[in-house]
Amino acid sequence: MNPKQADGEGSEALSKERLHLWQKLLKASGLIKEELRRRLRAECNSTLPRFDVMSALAERPEGMMMSEISTLLRVSNGNITGIIDKLAEDELVMRFAVPGDRRAQKIRLTGKGLSVFADIAAHHEAWINDILGRLNADDIEGIIRRIDYLTHALEDETEGVK
DSSP states (O other): OOHHHHHSSOOHHHHHHHHHHHHHHHHHHHHHHHHHHHHHHHHHSOOHHHHHHHHHHHHOTTOEEHHHHHHHHTOOHHHHHHHHHHHHHTTSEEEEEETTEEEEEEEEEOHHHHHHHHHHHHHHHHHHHHHTTTOOHHHHHHHHHHHHHHHHHHHHHHHHHO
């Protein structure tokens, strides 16, 4: 979709506002991630990518293929491999064979991994609550509604490109 299609006029001012919105979204997201990274390192001796991988695995107790994790998190298989190797070294995840495909492996959290993740996830939730503490229920509902609208529009546009 080109800018003229979205606003009906293609005004330069609206185009500049969209660019400004993009910059604001990046800044807000970056500030939240920066603070989460700092707290994960300081309070849990962990990293945000490690938390993201454990979170994905916690949602899928039956396990996931490496490619599924990398697709879900939108990062390369190489990045995921390094994280999984370290998690396995720490006995937080295990690899297991996929029935019918001797070359394929899935990864899942171990009991220890589930326990460690539950502890970190509780901290994470409290940190998010703290970081976004200035927002009231109406603010949150409005932001979620608008971001959902934007996400659906972007997904629709992306689907049209494929």
